[in-house]
Amino acid sequence: MANQSGNVFGLTILSPILDDPHTDISHDCAIRNYLANLPRDYRSPFAKLSSTHIARLVVMDDVIYVGTPAREEHLQSKYLVFESNLDGDLDTYLTRMAKEIPELVDAVWRHCVGYPGVANVAAFVAYMKKCQLETTFYFADVNSHTVQSTLRALRVQASVSHFIAENQGKPVEELQAAFRAFYEKVRNMPEEEPGVHNPPGAHVVIPLNKSMAAHNG
Numbered sequence: 001m002a003n004q005s006g007n008v009f010g011l012t013i014l015s016p017i018l019d020d021p022h023t024d025i026s027h028d029c030a031i032r033n034y035l036a037n038l039p040r041d042y043r044s045p046f047a048k049l050s051s052t053h054i055a056r057l058v059v060m061d062d063v064i065y066v067g068t069p070a071r072e073e074h075l076q077s078k079y080l081v082f083e084s085n086l087d088g089d090l091d092t093y094l095t096r097m098a099k100e101i102p103e104l105v106d107a108v109w110r111h112c113v114g115y116p117g118v119a120n121v122a123a124f125v126a127y128m129k130k131c132q133l134e135t136t137f138y139f140a141d142v143n144s145h146t147v148q149s150t151l152r153a154l155r156v157q158a159s160v161s162h163f164i165a166e167n168q169g170k171p172v173e174e175l176q177a178a179f180r181a182f183y184e185k186v187r188n189m190p191e192e193e194p195g196v197h198n199p200p201g202a203h204v205v206i207p208l209n210k211s212m213a214a215h216n217g
Helices: 027-036 090-100 102-109 121-130 147-167 172-187
Strands: 008-016 052-060 079-087 212-216
Touching: 008 090, 027 052, 027 102, 079 090, 090 102, 090 121, 147 172
Parallel strands: 052 212
Antiparallel strands: 008 079, 052 079
C-alpha cells in the first residue's frame, strides 16, 4: 500500500521556497539558519509529537545530474523537503503539527510559496497534502510497532544487557532472586520519554534515533 508500511505512515512533502531578490536574507538561507539551531534530542519540537518515529527537514537546491543515460534536468525553484515516519493517519498528524508545534511550522513554512499559516488548521492540512508526494516503495523497520512500543523494546533491550553485565558469575540462588526483581522492575517500567534513552545504571542521557528530528540544511 502506498505511503504505508504496516501501521507506520511514510510522509514526504516538497514545498517550493519563495524567491525574493529584495530580501536581506534569502528564504532558503533563513530556513537553513533556523534548522541549524534546532535541538535534535528530546528538546526537538518533533519530540512533542508522540507519534513521530523520525523526522527530517532539508533544503534542496536542485537535482543532481548523474550523467548518461540520465537526462539533465533542473528544478524551477528550491524546495523544502519534509520527511516523517509516523503512527496513525496523516490528517491527525498534520493537525497536531499545527496545534502542538505552531512555532516551528510558522518559522519554516512561512518561507514557502502558498503557505496559509496555522490559524486555519484545515487550510494548513490541505496545503501540506497538496505538497505531498506519494511514497510508492516504502519500508519501515518497525512497521508493526508504535513509537512508544519501540521505545519500550529498546529500553528493555538495554536493561537486559545491563542486567547480564551486573550479574555474571553470581550463584544460582542469588541470580534467580536478582532476575525476579529485574522482571518486576521491567514489567512496571514507565513509558519512555520521546527523544531520550537512559538505560538503567547509565549516568548519561543518550540521544535516540527514534522520535528525534534531523535538521539538515
